[in-house]
Amino acid sequence: MNPKKQSPHPPGSVRFIGSFPDEMPPATLPEVAFAGRSNVGKSSAINGVLGRKSAARVSRSPGRTQAINLFEVDARYMLADLPGYGFAKVPEAVQSRWKGMVEGYLSSRETLRLVVCLVDSRHPPQKLDLALLGGLQGAEIPFLVVATKADKLPRSKRKSMLAKLRKGLGVPELHALSALTGEGMGELRARLLKVVQDR
Numbered sequence: 001m002n003p004k005k006q007s008p009h010p011p012g013s014v015r016f017i018g019s020f021p022d023e024m025p026p027a028t029l030p031e032v033a034f035a036g037r038s039n040v041g042k043s044s045a046i047n048g049v050l051g052r053k054s055a056a057r058v059s060r061s062p063g064r065t066q067a068i069n070l071f072e073v074d075a076r077y078m079l080a081d082l083p084g085y086g087f088a089k090v091p092e093a094v095q096s097r098w099k100g101m102v103e104g105y106l107s108s109r110e111t112l113r114l115v116v117c118l119v120d121s122r123h124p125p126q127k128l129d130l131a132l133l134g135g136l137q138g139a140e141i142p143f144l145v146v147a148t149k150a151d152k153l154p155r156s157k158r159k160s161m162l163a164k165l166r167k168g169l170g171v172p173e174l175h176a177l178s179a180l181t182g183e184g185m186g187e188l189r190a191r192l193l194k195v196v197q198d199r
Helices: 042-050 092-108 127-138 158-169 185-197
Strands: 014-020 031-036 068-073 077-081 112-120 143-148
Touching (some): 031 042, 031 092, 042 068, 042 185, 112 185, 127 143
Parallel strands (some): 112 143
């Protein structure tokens, strides 16, 4: 990877707005949302994009995020951390509430510009990932699929594994990301900035 492509630099200011299990505050800035299965590395990806070690809480226990967490980035856009989905140990009633919360957010947030859909690069397409992508396509909500933990792929099989994952998800583009090495982080920051600047 060309290191010159790692720009832009991390944001200068990140402000945690709050955690919202129910009603969201009024939308005043362009917004991007991060969504993905529990334990896919969502918090680590968000921390990498924001250039902070603990903006989003990283936990070894999947299913910890039970509300929508909002961050204001450089007073330019909002980043929404959506609850992880698909963790079996979470009670069904809680999963149902999360589903309603996320679907309500996605269908009603007027300033939403992009949903970053995180998938684990080591695993084949999951039913819940395909359901999320299908729902976003049906609602005509722009999205970008990001394959996390790319550093864990065997070098000899990396290209073929990513190509197979992209084809299985039925998407034209797949962005490889590693929170550990920083691979793809600068490009993702640039993509988010472009999306929120395009009116």
